[in-house]
Amino acid sequence: MKILGSIMFIAYAVVGILLALALSASAVLTFTRNEAVTASMAKVGVPDSWFPRLAVLKAAGAAGLLVGLAVPFIGSAAAVGVVLYFIGAVITHVRAKDFEIAAPVILTLLAGAALVLRVLSA
Incomplete structure (x- = not known):
């Protein structure tokens, strides 16, 4: 059972x-108001x-996922937050009839x- 837990951790x-890398990049692009990102959001x-x-939420999610490597509860909480964030993003795109939601x-x-x-x- 320990081996399975190790595989799951890896x-x-x-x-x-x-x-976390994707969220960090997205947070930076949102903070710096990258034209492609802001145009999509607008x-x-x-x-x-x-x-x-929104940029702070992305950065916090990235940090939480990384801290979650050492503290399982933080990693789980961060993952829940990121799931909710992006469910909100999908809903926002669908409500706006913008189906570029990949x-x-x-x-x-x-x-x-x-x-x-x-x-x-864990």
Whole structure:
């Protein structure tokens, strides 16, 4: 059983680190108001005033996933937060009738995988 837990932890580490890198990049691009990111967010009706808050949420999710390598509860909590964040993103895109939702759907699935792997490896 210990071997299975070790395998799950390694899988969490890979998924968590990759997801943290994607979230970090997205947070930086949102903080710096990268034209592609802000145009996509504006297209679905996200107010400019929300950009800093959303960037902080992404950065916090990335940090939580990384801290989760050492503290299982933090990793699980961060993964739940990231799943909820991207479910909100998917809903926002669908409500705006913008079906270019591959990125938020993939990130939602990765966060869900990170959550399951973190819970199974604890």
